[in-house]
Amino acid sequence: MTYDVKTQIRQLIQEIRLHDYNYHVLDSPTIGDSQYDQLLRQLIVLETEFPEHRDSNSPTQRVGAKPESGFEEVTHRVPMLSLGNVFDAEEFQQFVARLQDRLDKVGAPLLTAEPKLDGLALSIRYEYGELVMAATRGDGQTGENVTQNVRTIRSIPLTLKGERFPSVLEVRGEVIMKKLEFTAMNKRLQDLSEKTFVNPRNAAAGSLRQLDPKIVATRPLSFYAYGLGEISEPLGSTHSDVMGALKVLGIPVNPGLVKATSDQIERAYFDLLAKRDQLPYEIDGMVVKVDGLDMQEMLGFVARAPRFATAWKFPAQEASTRLIAIDIQVGRTGAVTPVARLEPVFLGGVTVSNASLHNFDEVVRLDVRPGDQVIVRRAGDVIPQIVRVMTEHRDWRIDPIQLPTECPVCHSPIRRSDREAVIRCSGGLICKAQRLEHLKHFVSRRAMNIDGVGERLLEILIEKEWVKTPADLYRLSAESLEGLDRMGDKSAQNVVQAITSSKDTTFARFLYALGIRDVGEATAGNLAQTFNDIAQLIEAPLPKLMEVEDVGPVVASHIRAFFEVKRNREVLADLVACGVHWPVFEPSIGSSCSDLSGQTWVLTGTLTTMTRDEASDKLRSLGAKVVGSVSAKTTVLVAGPGAGGKLKNAETLGVEIIDEIALKELLGCF
Numbered sequence: 001m002t003y004d005v006k007t008q009i010r011q012l013i014q015e016i017r018l019h020d021y022n023y024h025v026l027d028s029p030t031i032g033d034s035q036y037d038q039l040l041r042q043l044i045v046l047e048t049e050f051p052e053h054r055d056s057n058s059p060t061q062r063v064g065a066k067p068e069s070g071f072e073e074v075t076h077r078v079p080m081l082s083l084g085n086v087f088d089a090e091e092f093q094q095f096v097a098r099l100q101d102r103l104d105k106v107g108a109p110l111l112t113a114e115p116k117l118d119g120l121a122l123s124i125r126y127e128y129g130e131l132v133m134a135a136t137r138g139d140g141q142t143g144e145n146v147t148q149n150v151r152t153i154r155s156i157p158l159t160l161k162g163e164r165f166p167s168v169l170e171v172r173g174e175v176i177m178k179k180l181e182f183t184a185m186n187k188r189l190q191d192l193s194e195k196t197f198v199n200p201r202n203a204a205a206g207s208l209r210q211l212d213p214k215i216v217a218t219r220p221l222s223f224y225a226y227g228l229g230e231i232s233e234p235l236g237s238t239h240s241d242v243m244g245a246l247k248v249l250g251i252p253v254n255p256g257l258v259k260a261t262s263d264q265i266e267r268a269y270f271d272l273l274a275k276r277d278q279l280p281y282e283i284d285g286m287v288v289k290v291d292g293l294d295m296q297e298m299l300g301f302v303a304r305a306p307r308f309a310t311a312w313k314f315p316a317q318e319a320s321t322r323l324i325a326i327d328i329q330v331g332r333t334g335a336v337t338p339v340a341r342l343e344p345v346f347l348g349g350v351t352v353s354n355a356s357l358h359n360f361d362e363v364v365r366l367d368v369r370p371g372d373q374v375i376v377r378r379a380g381d382v383i384p385q386i387v388r389v390m391t392e393h394r395d396w397r398i399d400p401i402q403l404p405t406e407c408p409v410c411h412s413p414i415r416r417s418d419r420e421a422v423i424r425c426s427g428g429l430i431c432k433a434q435r436l437e438h439l440k441h442f443v444s445r446r447a448m449n450i451d452g453v454g455e456r457l458l459e460i461l462i463e464k465e466w467v468k469t470p471a472d473l474y475r476l477s478a479e480s481l482e483g484l485d486r487m488g489d490k491s492a493q494n495v496v497q498a499i500t501s502s503k504d505t506t507f508a509r510f511l512y513a514l515g516i517r518d519v520g521e522a523t524a525g526n527l528a529q530t531f532n533d534i535a536q537l538i539e540a541p542l543p544k545l546m547e548v549e550d551v552g553p554v555v556a557s558h559i560r561a562f563f564e565v566k567r568n569r570e571v572l573a574d575l576v577a578c579g580v581h582w583p584v585f586e587p588s589i590g591s592s593c594s595d596l597s598g599q600t601w602v603l604t605g606t607l608t609t610m611t612r613d614e615a616s617d618k619l620r621s622l623g624a625k626v627v628g629s630v631s632a633k634t635t636v637l638v639a640g641p642g643a644g645g646k647l648k649n650a651e652t653l654g655v656e657i658i659d660e661i662a663l664k665e666l667l668g669c670f
């Protein structure tokens, strides 16, 4: 009996490990989320019932152990080295010349090039295939023991894959946070009124050094290996072979590694620089290494850096400049945010003259004042940020910035709720700044999609007080628009035509266009599927709203708050009176249209007779949910030419796949 349970636990662990590897390392899941959860639940049940068979490296242990009071010091058996730098092609050629000098008798070395990830160095030790310890770099000789935290990083295997591995294997690499995950995490933290991070690197470092592993388990950290520490037997004779061998053992290695001669490296560098903003993570250069491990050994070290490798750094992403002023912006939902106006500075290939300060808490934290010399950082495609004030150059006669008490645009009082760091103008749509942002959102492509009504025209219409609410747009005539912003009669007619066409919309787009706080496209789509018409939604109590997917108590309260404002209800009625309408979804009995409620659809590849937005709108109006990725929950995948990974996943998961012709047949009633 006991043997059976033990075997069952072992098999479940092996199965879950394989799925973790497929998902986190290969990026290619072979089962859906719910099947995975089911396996994990089975394992938890068995381990709870038979704790004597629980394995410390079981996948169930990734949720995070008890909080620690501090991190132990760990001495690295093989020091964790740092890298020398070069900053241009000339310095790189000097590095190559030094290599060739030293390897005179051996011949020109083959090199490797790989992205230099901007994160935190980590050493992970495996003994007999089991993860036993993980430590930060520290000073290179001694680091901090962060094993419990590292166990929560899902792409790091707790047990090596396969049967053959060195009894001692120390893997070195970088812990990072991918850009999209960083933005989403910061948004979550902000919603919870918790401290946000300035950039993905700080987020990765702060998370890894967090004392409560349960919190670390909620942070989307990733790891990529780039080298080895102590090792009981060799894994290969070249760096590229070693990386290949690590991959076979289930360790994620950076996919960007290429082999090259020194002449090809310069091209590889500029290719990588050009691709930098498209990569899912931040990089700050390219690491070039001699591929042969025997040559690496011959070359040896100088101080604490190897002679066989260098980092060819990208142009500076940080620069110092002067803060001219702190401007105040008022957003669509009244959020009052400070924006730093800077003396223009050339940074990472672009001229920067504004930087984000997030919110006024950040202004207080940085204690930044007009005239200060500041360090500005530009990270990938993220808005530049002020990271530090050089107070040593400050003119101390300048006072700290005061928190505004009234809106700089409409002079309404400013309010702050306990739950968030943002302060807000209380003027609502009386405030011209809020009105402008609100209208910009209303006309935007994914909302009412009114082409030709841009920011400049909206500014004029608001200034003239011709447009106070979105419904006023529908009362504009071509004659009144002629002459505005140098508009001719043809353009004026086109604008009016675009406004008129937008009346024919979908319920989801309409709800999104209303600009209710925290109701993005996906939530609007979910609301549109749950409530058949606007009257039902207006009356819906909080519990009913919270039944809608993705709608928690905060979003539900924002929806309620929006509809409780009489003026909002009046604008809504006015829009409908102006002719804004959408197809009302009726269940399919007796109808030629299909009822897709409860179904989840994914679109991939190119559609030729309609845009993806149009197809999504139509599917949603039939009750389907349209999402971006394939999982076991997907009902149908619509695949056009050029479909790739999603199509492969759908095939693996046995999801129904149809083409555009079949989709059109289904949507034939439109």
Ligand code: 5U1
Residues within 6 Å of the ligand: 081, 082, 083, 114, 115, 116, 117, 226, 227, 287, 289, 306, 309
């Ligand atoms: N990609 C990469 N980053 N990085 C950092 N490779 C790499 N190698 C390093 C370091 C410190 O050191 C080895 C050359 C020992």
